[in-house]
Amino acid sequence: MEQRDTINDEQFQDFLDGRLDQEARTQVIQALGAQPEQAVRIVELLVNDAALRRLGQAMLEPDVPQHLTAMIEASRGDPGRAAQQHRNSSGPTTPKGQRAYLRPLAASVLFLLGLGLGWYGFDRIVPQLSDSDVAYSDAMTAFSFYVDEPGAPIQYSHAELDTFLPRVREALGRDLSPPDLLAQGFEFLAGRLLPGADGQAVLYLYQNASDPGDRIGIYVWRMRADGHRSTPLPREAGQFVSRSWNDTDLGYTLLSTPRERDFDLLEGDIRKHFDPQPAGT
Amino acid sequence: MADVLDGIQEEIPRLRRFAMVLARDRDRADDLVQECLTRALSRIDSWTPGTNLRAWLFTILRNVHLNDVRREGRAPFVPDAGGGGSQGAAAASQEEDVSLRELGQILALLSNEHRQILMLIAVEGFSYEEAAHICEVPVGTVRSRLSRAREALRQALRGTGMLAEAGD
Numbered sequence: 298m299e300q301r302d303t304i305n306d307e308q309f310q311d312f313l314d315g316r317l318d319q320e321a322r323t324q325v326i327q328a329l330g331a332q333p334e335q336a337v338r339i340v341e342l343l344v345n346d347a348a349l350r351r352l353g354q355a356m357l358e359p360d361v362p363q364h365l366t367a368m369i370e371a372s373r374g375d376p377g378r379a380a381q382q383h384r385n386s387s388g389p390t391t392p393k394g395q396r397a398y399l400r401p402l403a404a405s406v407l408f409l410l411g412l413g414l415g416w417y418g419f420d421r422i423v424p425q426l427s428d429s430d431v432a433y434s435d436a437m438t439a440f441s442f443y444v445d446e447p448g449a450p451i452q453y454s455h456a457e458l459d460t461f462l463p464r465v466r467e468a469l470g471r472d473l474s475p476p477d478l479l480a481q482g483f484e485f486l487a488g489r490l491l492p493g494a495d496g497q498a499v500l501y502l503y504q505n506a507s508d509p510g511d512r513i514g515i516y517v518w519r520m521r522a523d524g525h526r527s528t529p530l531p532r533e534a535g536q537f538v539s540r541s542w543n544d545t546d547l548g549y550t551l552l553s554t555p556r557e558r559d560f561d562l563l564e565g566d567i568r569k570h571f572d573p574q575p576a577g578t
Numbered sequence: 579m580a581d582v583l584d585g586i587q588e589e590i591p592r593l594r595r596f597a598m599v600l601a602r603d604r605d606r607a608d609d610l611v612q613e614c615l616t617r618a619l620s621r622i623d624s625w626t627p628g629t630n631l632r633a634w635l636f637t638i639l640r641n642v643h644l645n646d647v648r649r650e651g652r653a654p655f656v657p658d659a660g661g662g663g664s665q666g667a668a669a670a671s672q673e674e675d676v677s678l679r680e681l682g683q684i685l686a687l688l689s690n691e692h693r694q695i696l697m698l699i700a701v702e703g704f705s706y707e708e709a710a711h712i713c714e715v716p717v718g719t720v721r722s723r724l725s726r727a728r729e730a731l732r733q734a735l736r737g738t739g740m741l742a743e744a745g746d
Contacts (some may be wrong), residue, residue, distance in 0.1 A: 307721065309725070316697065322588055341735075342728050346700045348678065349685075349696060349697075349731075350700065350701055352678050353697065353701030356598065357592070358594060359589055361590045361591060361594070365590055365615065366701075368612070369583050369590075369615070369619075372583060372619045443636060
């Protein structure tokens, strides 16, 4: 039993990479409940991995230089000979001469645009994921960890609001108490501070009285710049449905498993609580 | 044969992405991919049908890179070898937001080994065994290297303030 209460690094990595069977995974989840520091660490690493995947996606360039595809095409007749021809060809086949003037030009444009891009960004001006896309992905990642795991660690329980709310104010710049959703059958379960697209984000987690408890989440993140109120955007991804909207400086995503429930009422209560001024006014 | 060539062609975007991680320069990255394709096409008979074509290509690409580094006498980029390289850069950006762009910058500050293993496992989705084959190290080394890489990235991101409060 004691072994079940500790997680070694091997289990930790296997959990992150989905290499554990259901029983082992459950053991890790249970052990995380007794090790809050490890639980926080695993959430951070899950979020980091998700961000790396988004970065990798942004780095993927579908347009391949013609000289590379030409190698394949030339090989369709005789692969060995075509490869030899490329090996013996004189001079660089990469069109460096053309790039030679494009590169400083591109760098100048970037500088003028004020984009402090690193070496990844230099070649990846377009497409850039929007902050909303990043926040949405972060919301899904965070919620996916908490929604299906009853043993998932709680950072601030409903009994710790006095501690939680000042942290929310620090993170989001506003006093944002959790909305009262009892009329819709959901009770505030826990709150958690998470890394967001631009600084910190907050996940409010609710659970209803069904067995096992059915959970919904509200992910709130601080936008990079003041914006305009938007109407809710419904989305479905994997096992979750969501609605995302924003007010002047905060973005919101309501997440749920796609079960029968009145999303309109939930969304209405949440928006009324967080932003009494309705969209379009 | 046509299927294999189609498969190789489909892998070019991923090869270019990994080459960027290795070389950190688009022109050099494309040169690496070109040499990788040249070798792959000349040894296409050595690829066993039914095995992982992508892993085979990545292995060649990494070897091309290592040969390139040895030939030119350049040491792999390890900015934090002197201690605190990534931490220093991270601290410098405390006031900045951490977006994908900055994640790219922070990733670039990790050691070559750490960047490679993060890309192979977390981005490309290779198994530990496939990554071990590509990097020509035991699976245990992949596991420990991955653990250190993830922790290094986590600490670097914490240094930006992005994660500073999450663990409190």
